Amino acid sequence: MSFDFDYLLTQWPALLDGLWMTLQVSALSILLSLLIGVLGAGIKLFRLPGLTQLVALYVELIRNTPILVQLFFIFYGLPAVGLKLSLYWSGVLCLSLWAGAYQIENLRGGLATVDKGLREAGAALSLSSRQFFRLIAIPIAFRVSLPAMLNTAISLLKNSAYLQTIGLAELTFVAVDRIATDFRAIEMFTAICVIYLALVAVLALLAGRLEAHLQRPFQQ
Protein backbone atom coordinates (compact mmCIF):
# COMPACT_ATOMS: atom_id res chain seq x y z
CA MET A 1 0.00 0.00 0.00
CA SER A 2 1.49 3.29 -1.06
CA PHE A 3 1.22 6.64 0.63
CA ASP A 4 -1.58 8.51 -1.12
CA PHE A 5 -0.76 12.18 -0.86
CA ASP A 6 -3.60 13.29 -3.13
CA TYR A 7 -6.06 11.71 -0.73
CA LEU A 8 -4.78 13.98 2.04
CA LEU A 9 -5.28 17.03 -0.17
CA THR A 10 -8.96 16.14 -0.58
CA GLN A 11 -9.33 15.79 3.21
CA TRP A 12 -7.55 19.03 3.99
CA PRO A 13 -10.70 21.15 4.66
CA ALA A 14 -12.01 18.59 7.19
CA LEU A 15 -8.65 18.47 8.95
CA LEU A 16 -8.57 22.25 9.13
CA ASP A 17 -12.01 22.25 10.79
CA GLY A 18 -10.71 19.74 13.34
CA LEU A 19 -7.59 21.79 13.92
CA TRP A 20 -9.70 24.88 14.52
CA MET A 21 -11.75 23.03 17.16
CA THR A 22 -8.58 21.72 18.82
CA LEU A 23 -7.12 25.23 19.01
CA GLN A 24 -10.36 26.73 20.30
CA VAL A 25 -10.87 24.18 23.07
CA SER A 26 -7.20 24.29 24.06
CA ALA A 27 -6.97 28.09 24.20
CA LEU A 28 -10.09 28.40 26.34
CA SER A 29 -8.95 25.59 28.65
CA ILE A 30 -5.48 27.06 29.02
CA LEU A 31 -7.00 30.37 30.14
CA LEU A 32 -9.34 28.67 32.61
CA SER A 33 -6.55 26.46 33.95
CA LEU A 34 -4.40 29.54 34.61
CA LEU A 35 -7.30 31.05 36.53
CA ILE A 36 -7.62 27.85 38.60
CA GLY A 37 -3.84 27.89 39.11
CA VAL A 38 -3.73 31.44 40.45
CA LEU A 39 -6.75 30.87 42.71
CA GLY A 40 -5.44 27.57 44.05
CA ALA A 41 -1.90 28.80 44.61
CA GLY A 42 -3.31 31.89 46.37
CA ILE A 43 -5.42 29.74 48.66
CA LYS A 44 -2.41 27.58 49.46
CA LEU A 45 -0.17 30.59 50.03
CA PHE A 46 -2.53 32.36 52.43
CA ARG A 47 -3.39 29.02 54.10
CA LEU A 48 -7.13 29.70 54.08
CA PRO A 49 -8.60 27.24 56.59
CA GLY A 50 -10.58 24.39 55.04
CA LEU A 51 -10.02 25.57 51.48
CA THR A 52 -6.30 24.70 51.63
CA GLN A 53 -7.06 21.03 52.36
CA LEU A 54 -9.69 21.03 49.63
CA VAL A 55 -7.21 22.38 47.07
CA ALA A 56 -4.59 19.83 48.15
CA LEU A 57 -7.11 16.99 47.72
CA TYR A 58 -8.11 18.30 44.28
CA VAL A 59 -4.49 18.47 43.11
CA GLU A 60 -3.71 14.95 44.35
CA LEU A 61 -6.91 13.54 42.85
CA ILE A 62 -6.20 14.97 39.39
CA ARG A 63 -2.52 14.05 39.35
CA ASN A 64 -3.07 10.49 40.50
CA THR A 65 -5.88 9.42 38.17
CA PRO A 66 -5.89 8.93 34.38
CA ILE A 67 -7.26 11.91 32.45
CA LEU A 68 -9.27 9.48 30.33
CA VAL A 69 -11.21 8.27 33.38
CA GLN A 70 -11.68 11.88 34.54
CA LEU A 71 -13.17 12.65 31.14
CA PHE A 72 -15.53 9.64 31.23
CA PHE A 73 -16.57 10.57 34.75
CA ILE A 74 -17.47 14.11 33.63
CA PHE A 75 -19.12 13.12 30.36
CA TYR A 76 -20.89 9.85 31.27
CA GLY A 77 -20.91 9.87 35.08
CA LEU A 78 -22.21 13.35 35.92
CA PRO A 79 -25.31 13.18 33.63
CA ALA A 80 -26.34 9.98 35.45
CA VAL A 81 -26.87 12.12 38.58
CA GLY A 82 -28.52 14.96 36.67
CA LEU A 83 -25.52 17.17 35.85
CA LYS A 84 -25.58 17.36 32.10
CA LEU A 85 -23.00 19.41 30.22
CA SER A 86 -22.68 19.77 26.45
CA LEU A 87 -19.94 17.92 24.58
CA TYR A 88 -17.90 21.08 24.20
CA TRP A 89 -18.14 22.17 27.84
CA SER A 90 -17.46 18.68 29.15
CA GLY A 91 -14.22 18.78 27.19
CA VAL A 92 -13.31 22.27 28.37
CA LEU A 93 -14.13 21.36 31.99
CA CYS A 94 -12.02 18.19 31.84
CA LEU A 95 -8.96 19.87 30.30
CA SER A 96 -9.18 22.94 32.58
CA LEU A 97 -9.51 20.86 35.74
CA TRP A 98 -6.64 18.61 34.65
CA ALA A 99 -4.22 21.41 33.77
CA GLY A 100 -5.42 23.61 36.65
CA ALA A 101 -4.11 21.10 39.18
CA TYR A 102 -0.67 21.18 37.54
CA GLN A 103 -0.72 24.99 37.31
CA ILE A 104 -1.40 25.26 41.05
CA GLU A 105 1.70 23.18 41.74
CA ASN A 106 3.77 25.12 39.18
CA LEU A 107 2.84 28.48 40.69
CA ARG A 108 3.23 27.27 44.25
CA GLY A 109 6.76 26.14 43.40
CA GLY A 110 7.51 29.64 42.09
CA LEU A 111 6.06 31.37 45.14
CA ALA A 112 8.12 29.12 47.39
CA THR A 113 11.30 30.59 45.91
CA VAL A 114 10.35 34.11 47.04
CA ASP A 115 12.82 34.54 49.81
CA LYS A 116 11.96 35.54 53.37
CA GLY A 117 14.63 38.23 53.25
CA LEU A 118 12.75 39.89 50.40
CA ARG A 119 9.65 40.11 52.54
CA GLU A 120 11.67 41.74 55.31
CA ALA A 121 13.22 44.12 52.80
CA GLY A 122 9.72 44.96 51.58
CA ALA A 123 8.60 45.62 55.14
CA ALA A 124 11.64 47.85 55.69
CA LEU A 125 10.54 49.88 52.64
CA SER A 126 7.10 50.10 54.29
CA LEU A 127 5.30 48.08 51.60
CA SER A 128 2.01 46.62 52.79
CA SER A 129 1.73 42.84 52.49
CA ARG A 130 -0.68 43.26 49.58
CA GLN A 131 1.72 45.62 47.78
CA PHE A 132 4.52 43.17 48.47
CA PHE A 133 2.63 40.31 46.79
CA ARG A 134 1.49 42.37 43.83
CA LEU A 135 4.78 44.17 43.15
CA ILE A 136 7.41 41.67 44.25
CA ALA A 137 6.23 38.12 45.00
CA ILE A 138 3.98 37.61 41.94
CA PRO A 139 6.44 38.95 39.31
CA ILE A 140 9.24 36.82 40.72
CA ALA A 141 7.08 33.71 41.08
CA PHE A 142 5.76 34.04 37.54
CA ARG A 143 9.26 34.18 36.09
CA VAL A 144 10.37 31.14 38.08
CA SER A 145 7.23 29.11 37.27
CA LEU A 146 6.95 30.14 33.65
CA PRO A 147 8.78 27.21 32.00
CA ALA A 148 6.73 24.67 33.95
CA MET A 149 3.50 26.56 33.29
CA LEU A 150 4.15 26.66 29.55
CA ASN A 151 4.95 22.94 29.59
CA THR A 152 1.59 22.27 31.19
CA ALA A 153 -0.10 24.38 28.52
CA ILE A 154 1.61 22.32 25.80
CA SER A 155 0.55 19.10 27.55
CA LEU A 156 -3.02 20.39 27.60
CA LEU A 157 -2.91 20.91 23.85
CA LYS A 158 -1.73 17.32 23.35
CA ASN A 159 -4.30 15.98 25.79
CA SER A 160 -7.10 17.69 23.88
CA ALA A 161 -6.79 14.62 21.60
CA TYR A 162 -8.51 12.60 24.36
CA LEU A 163 -11.73 14.51 23.58
CA GLN A 164 -11.96 12.30 20.49
CA THR A 165 -13.23 9.54 22.79
CA ILE A 166 -16.41 11.44 23.73
CA GLY A 167 -17.02 12.54 20.14
CA LEU A 168 -15.95 16.18 20.06
CA ALA A 169 -15.01 16.97 16.45
CA GLU A 170 -11.40 17.97 17.07
CA LEU A 171 -8.37 17.00 15.01
CA THR A 172 -7.97 13.38 16.16
CA PHE A 173 -11.72 12.78 15.90
CA VAL A 174 -11.76 13.96 12.29
CA ALA A 175 -8.88 11.63 11.45
CA VAL A 176 -10.40 8.55 13.14
CA ASP A 177 -13.80 9.36 11.64
CA ARG A 178 -12.37 9.45 8.12
CA ILE A 179 -10.37 6.27 8.66
CA ALA A 180 -13.61 4.43 9.51
CA THR A 181 -14.92 5.15 6.01
CA ASP A 182 -11.79 5.44 3.85
CA PHE A 183 -9.31 3.08 5.59
CA ARG A 184 -6.47 5.52 4.93
CA ALA A 185 -5.02 5.17 8.45
CA ILE A 186 -1.36 5.69 7.59
CA GLU A 187 -2.00 8.90 5.62
CA MET A 188 -4.40 10.37 8.16
CA PHE A 189 -2.31 9.60 11.24
CA THR A 190 0.86 10.83 9.56
CA ALA A 191 -0.94 14.07 8.71
CA ILE A 192 -2.22 14.71 12.23
CA CYS A 193 1.14 13.70 13.77
CA VAL A 194 2.81 16.35 11.61
CA ILE A 195 0.17 18.91 12.62
CA TYR A 196 0.56 18.13 16.35
CA LEU A 197 4.36 18.23 16.03
CA ALA A 198 4.15 21.62 14.32
CA LEU A 199 1.78 22.98 16.96
CA VAL A 200 4.00 21.82 19.82
CA ALA A 201 7.12 23.15 18.08
CA VAL A 202 5.56 26.57 17.50
CA LEU A 203 4.32 26.75 21.09
CA ALA A 204 7.71 25.67 22.43
CA LEU A 205 9.40 28.33 20.28
CA LEU A 206 7.04 31.04 21.53
CA ALA A 207 7.57 29.80 25.10
CA GLY A 208 11.34 30.09 24.66
CA ARG A 209 11.00 33.65 23.32
CA LEU A 210 8.77 34.67 26.21
CA GLU A 211 11.15 33.19 28.77
CA ALA A 212 14.12 34.98 27.23
CA HIS A 213 12.15 38.22 27.18
CA LEU A 214 11.20 37.94 30.86
CA GLN A 215 14.75 37.00 31.87
CA ARG A 216 16.20 40.13 30.31
CA PRO A 217 16.00 42.37 33.41
CA PHE A 218 18.04 39.77 35.33
CA GLN A 219 20.91 39.54 32.89
CA GLN A 220 24.03 41.60 33.28
Place this chain on the structure above:
Amino acid sequence: MEFVIENWGFISKGLLMTLKLALVILLFTTLISAVLGTLATLKSRTLRWAIHAYVELFRSIPLIVNVFFIFFGAPLLGIDLSPFAAVTLGLTLWGSANGIEIVRGGLLSVPRHQWKSAWALGLRPWHIYLYIVVPQSLKAILPAYTGLLTLLVQATSLGALVGVGEFLKVGQIIIERSTMMGGVNPAFTVYAVVLLVYFVICSALTWLSRYLERRLGRQPRLPQPQS
Protein backbone atom coordinates in the same frame (compact mmCIF):
# COMPACT_ATOMS: atom_id res chain seq x y z
CA MET B 1 -22.28 -0.98 45.67
CA GLU B 2 -23.71 -4.45 45.03
CA PHE B 3 -22.33 -4.47 41.52
CA VAL B 4 -18.81 -4.55 42.98
CA ILE B 5 -19.59 -7.79 44.82
CA GLU B 6 -21.57 -9.31 41.92
CA ASN B 7 -18.76 -8.62 39.45
CA TRP B 8 -15.83 -9.24 41.74
CA GLY B 9 -14.19 -11.95 39.62
CA PHE B 10 -14.54 -9.82 36.52
CA ILE B 11 -13.16 -6.69 38.24
CA SER B 12 -10.13 -8.45 39.69
CA LYS B 13 -9.35 -9.85 36.24
CA GLY B 14 -9.37 -6.30 34.86
CA LEU B 15 -7.13 -5.04 37.63
CA LEU B 16 -4.69 -7.87 37.02
CA MET B 17 -4.63 -7.01 33.31
CA THR B 18 -3.87 -3.37 34.15
CA LEU B 19 -0.98 -4.41 36.38
CA LYS B 20 0.31 -6.91 33.80
CA LEU B 21 0.22 -4.23 31.11
CA ALA B 22 2.02 -1.74 33.38
CA LEU B 23 4.72 -4.25 34.35
CA VAL B 24 5.44 -5.37 30.78
CA ILE B 25 5.67 -1.75 29.61
CA LEU B 26 7.84 -0.85 32.61
CA LEU B 27 10.25 -3.67 31.74
CA PHE B 28 10.67 -2.65 28.07
CA THR B 29 10.78 1.05 28.95
CA THR B 30 13.54 0.48 31.48
CA LEU B 31 15.63 -1.55 29.04
CA ILE B 32 15.36 1.05 26.26
CA SER B 33 15.82 4.02 28.61
CA ALA B 34 18.94 2.52 30.20
CA VAL B 35 20.60 1.82 26.86
CA LEU B 36 19.58 4.93 24.90
CA GLY B 37 19.87 7.20 27.95
CA THR B 38 23.48 6.09 28.36
CA LEU B 39 24.25 6.42 24.65
CA ALA B 40 22.84 9.97 24.76
CA THR B 41 25.65 10.99 27.15
CA LEU B 42 28.39 9.87 24.75
CA LYS B 43 30.40 12.21 22.56
CA SER B 44 29.03 11.14 19.16
CA ARG B 45 27.01 14.05 17.81
CA THR B 46 25.00 11.93 15.33
CA LEU B 47 23.95 9.52 18.06
CA ARG B 48 22.94 12.30 20.42
CA TRP B 49 20.98 14.02 17.67
CA ALA B 50 19.18 10.83 16.67
CA ILE B 51 18.17 10.05 20.26
CA HIS B 52 17.10 13.64 20.81
CA ALA B 53 14.90 13.46 17.71
CA TYR B 54 13.28 10.24 18.97
CA VAL B 55 12.63 11.79 22.39
CA GLU B 56 11.11 14.97 20.99
CA LEU B 57 8.98 13.06 18.48
CA PHE B 58 7.30 10.80 21.01
CA ARG B 59 6.93 13.51 23.62
CA SER B 60 5.20 15.82 21.14
CA ILE B 61 2.63 13.43 19.68
CA PRO B 62 -0.50 12.91 21.80
CA LEU B 63 -0.33 9.49 23.42
CA ILE B 64 -3.76 8.49 22.14
CA VAL B 65 -2.70 9.29 18.54
CA ASN B 66 0.45 7.23 19.02
CA VAL B 67 -1.53 4.18 20.22
CA PHE B 68 -4.21 4.55 17.51
CA PHE B 69 -1.55 4.93 14.82
CA ILE B 70 -0.01 1.63 15.80
CA PHE B 71 -3.31 -0.17 16.37
CA PHE B 72 -5.00 0.94 13.13
CA GLY B 73 -1.86 1.34 11.03
CA ALA B 74 -0.14 -1.99 11.66
CA PRO B 75 -2.73 -4.19 9.87
CA LEU B 76 -2.45 -1.96 6.77
CA LEU B 77 1.28 -2.65 6.70
CA GLY B 78 0.56 -6.37 6.98
CA ILE B 79 1.60 -6.64 10.63
CA ASP B 80 -0.77 -8.55 12.87
CA LEU B 81 -0.77 -6.94 16.33
CA SER B 82 -3.06 -7.91 19.20
CA PRO B 83 -4.61 -4.99 21.12
CA PHE B 84 -2.32 -5.86 24.05
CA ALA B 85 0.77 -5.72 21.82
CA ALA B 86 -0.34 -2.45 20.19
CA VAL B 87 -0.84 -0.72 23.54
CA THR B 88 2.41 -2.14 24.89
CA LEU B 89 4.32 -0.91 21.86
CA GLY B 90 2.71 2.55 21.88
CA LEU B 91 3.18 3.18 25.58
CA THR B 92 6.72 1.77 25.53
CA LEU B 93 7.75 4.16 22.75
CA TRP B 94 6.28 7.08 24.71
CA GLY B 95 7.53 5.88 28.10
CA SER B 96 11.09 5.41 26.88
CA ALA B 97 11.14 8.90 25.40
CA ASN B 98 10.54 10.17 28.94
CA GLY B 99 12.77 7.53 30.53
CA ILE B 100 15.73 8.39 28.28
CA GLU B 101 15.59 12.01 29.43
CA ILE B 102 15.55 10.92 33.08
CA VAL B 103 18.48 8.50 32.68
CA ARG B 104 20.49 11.02 30.65
CA GLY B 105 19.85 13.79 33.18
CA GLY B 106 20.74 11.48 36.06
CA LEU B 107 24.03 10.36 34.49
CA LEU B 108 25.01 13.93 33.64
CA SER B 109 24.21 15.04 37.20
CA VAL B 110 27.18 13.00 38.50
CA PRO B 111 30.05 15.51 38.82
CA ARG B 112 32.77 15.32 36.20
CA HIS B 113 35.49 14.90 38.81
CA GLN B 114 34.11 11.50 39.76
CA TRP B 115 35.11 10.28 36.30
CA LYS B 116 38.49 11.93 36.53
CA SER B 117 39.29 10.59 40.01
CA ALA B 118 38.29 7.06 39.03
CA TRP B 119 40.37 7.40 35.85
CA ALA B 120 43.36 8.49 37.96
CA LEU B 121 42.89 5.39 40.13
CA GLY B 122 43.28 3.28 37.00
CA LEU B 123 39.72 2.01 36.58
CA ARG B 124 38.51 1.04 33.14
CA PRO B 125 35.73 3.17 31.57
CA TRP B 126 33.26 0.30 31.81
CA HIS B 127 34.02 -0.13 35.53
CA ILE B 128 33.83 3.59 36.19
CA TYR B 129 30.42 3.67 34.58
CA LEU B 130 29.09 0.61 36.39
CA TYR B 131 30.59 1.03 39.86
CA ILE B 132 31.02 4.81 40.25
CA VAL B 133 28.62 6.71 38.00
CA VAL B 134 25.51 4.51 37.85
CA PRO B 135 25.09 4.07 41.64
CA GLN B 136 25.39 7.83 42.18
CA SER B 137 23.08 8.70 39.31
CA LEU B 138 20.40 6.36 40.69
CA LYS B 139 19.86 8.80 43.55
CA ALA B 140 18.61 11.38 41.07
CA ILE B 141 16.97 8.87 38.73
CA LEU B 142 14.83 6.80 41.12
CA PRO B 143 12.37 9.48 42.35
CA ALA B 144 11.75 10.80 38.82
CA TYR B 145 11.46 7.26 37.44
CA THR B 146 8.85 6.35 40.05
CA GLY B 147 6.96 9.46 38.91
CA LEU B 148 7.09 8.13 35.35
CA LEU B 149 5.74 4.78 36.56
CA THR B 150 2.69 6.61 37.96
CA LEU B 151 2.05 8.07 34.52
CA LEU B 152 2.54 4.65 32.90
CA VAL B 153 -0.08 3.06 35.13
CA GLN B 154 -2.48 5.89 34.26
CA ALA B 155 -1.73 5.57 30.56
CA THR B 156 -2.65 1.85 30.51
CA SER B 157 -6.27 3.04 30.65
CA LEU B 158 -5.84 3.73 26.91
CA GLY B 159 -6.10 -0.05 26.51
CA ALA B 160 -9.86 0.29 26.99
CA LEU B 161 -10.07 2.22 23.71
CA VAL B 162 -8.59 -0.55 21.56
CA GLY B 163 -10.19 -3.48 23.38
CA VAL B 164 -7.75 -4.68 26.03
CA GLY B 165 -9.83 -6.04 28.93
CA GLU B 166 -8.15 -3.88 31.55
CA PHE B 167 -9.66 -2.07 34.51
CA LEU B 168 -11.38 0.83 32.71
CA LYS B 169 -12.79 -1.53 30.05
CA VAL B 170 -14.26 -3.72 32.79
CA GLY B 171 -15.96 -0.63 34.23
CA GLN B 172 -17.40 0.25 30.82
CA ILE B 173 -18.74 -3.28 30.31
CA ILE B 174 -20.37 -3.29 33.76
CA ILE B 175 -22.10 0.02 32.94
CA GLU B 176 -23.35 -1.31 29.59
CA ARG B 177 -24.66 -4.51 31.12
CA SER B 178 -26.54 -2.82 33.96
CA THR B 179 -28.00 -0.20 31.62
CA MET B 180 -29.23 -2.83 29.17
CA MET B 181 -30.45 -5.42 31.66
CA GLY B 182 -31.43 -3.48 34.76
CA GLY B 183 -32.50 -0.22 33.15
CA VAL B 184 -30.47 1.78 35.63
CA ASN B 185 -27.40 3.80 34.69
CA PRO B 186 -24.64 3.25 37.26
CA ALA B 187 -22.11 5.35 35.30
CA PHE B 188 -21.57 7.81 38.14
CA THR B 189 -20.80 5.18 40.77
CA VAL B 190 -18.75 2.94 38.49
CA TYR B 191 -16.52 5.74 37.19
CA ALA B 192 -16.17 7.12 40.74
CA VAL B 193 -14.97 3.68 41.89
CA VAL B 194 -12.60 3.39 38.90
CA LEU B 195 -11.16 6.83 39.72
CA LEU B 196 -10.76 5.84 43.36
CA VAL B 197 -8.89 2.61 42.56
CA TYR B 198 -6.47 4.38 40.19
CA PHE B 199 -6.09 7.06 42.86
CA VAL B 200 -5.08 4.51 45.50
CA ILE B 201 -2.53 2.79 43.21
CA CYS B 202 -0.98 6.01 41.87
CA SER B 203 -0.98 7.78 45.25
CA ALA B 204 1.03 4.90 46.67
CA LEU B 205 3.55 5.32 43.83
CA THR B 206 3.62 9.12 44.26
CA TRP B 207 4.21 8.62 47.98
CA LEU B 208 7.08 6.24 47.17
CA SER B 209 8.56 8.82 44.78
CA ARG B 210 8.46 11.54 47.47
CA TYR B 211 9.81 9.15 50.08
CA LEU B 212 12.76 8.27 47.83
CA GLU B 213 13.35 11.96 47.18
CA ARG B 214 13.51 12.69 50.92
CA ARG B 215 15.47 9.56 51.72
CA LEU B 216 18.11 10.06 49.04
CA GLY B 217 18.73 13.66 50.03
CA ARG B 218 18.91 16.76 47.91
CA GLN B 219 19.51 15.84 44.29
CA PRO B 220 19.41 17.85 41.11
CA ARG B 221 15.81 17.93 39.92
CA LEU B 222 15.29 16.01 36.72
CA PRO B 223 12.66 16.97 34.15
CA GLN B 224 9.33 15.71 35.48
CA PRO B 225 7.47 13.83 32.77
CA GLN B 226 3.92 14.90 32.03
CA SER B 227 1.34 12.97 30.11
